[in-house]
């Protein structure tokens with residue numbers, strides 16, 4: 001399966017997918033990596049000769065134009081699956097219309113608990129003993145789409161946000177690699 005990855009930051013989740021895809025027999029290939037800003041995570045794709053693109057909101061007259069441009073960039077790479085791996089923007093209707101049902105996101109909490117951009121901080125503030133990682137289909141809401149896979153991660157005494165997020169990200173990487181493989185080999189529409 002052809003996978004386009006979207007990211008905004010360091011791209012350690014994307015790195016895990018790139019490494020998995022290097023293994024013989026992994027059923028998916030990363031054909032492009034895109035971002036909404038000049039993200040450091042694009043560098044690892046460039047080094048491998050994988051095409052990258054950056055679609056910046058402020059380079060477009062409004063969010064709808066940005067959304068259409070992003071959809072066109074992604075479509076140019078003819079993906080079977082689009083993976084938001086630390087992409088810190090809500091995609092719009094153009095992207096959803098084009099890739100709905102094969103557009104997935106990783107989230108650092110056990111959805112429906114702690115949606116939104118501060119999931120790790122919110123879980124710590126709530127004092128839960130267990131949080132985790134969720135891979136889900138993207139729909140029009142914020143972290144509301146159908147859950148495809150989840151794995152628990154313990155909150156340890158004295159954890160700060162960085163420590164807990166790192167522990168979650170270790171699990172997220174494996175969960176994402178496994179879920180992409182599962183979707184790439186399944187005939188069924190994940191919807």
Ligand code: GRF
Pocket residue numbers: 007008009010011012013014041085086087106107108169172
């Ligand atoms: C992950 O925890 C992801 O769920 C969250 O941002 C983080 C991305 O990390 N939305 P990285 O940029 O892949 O290292």
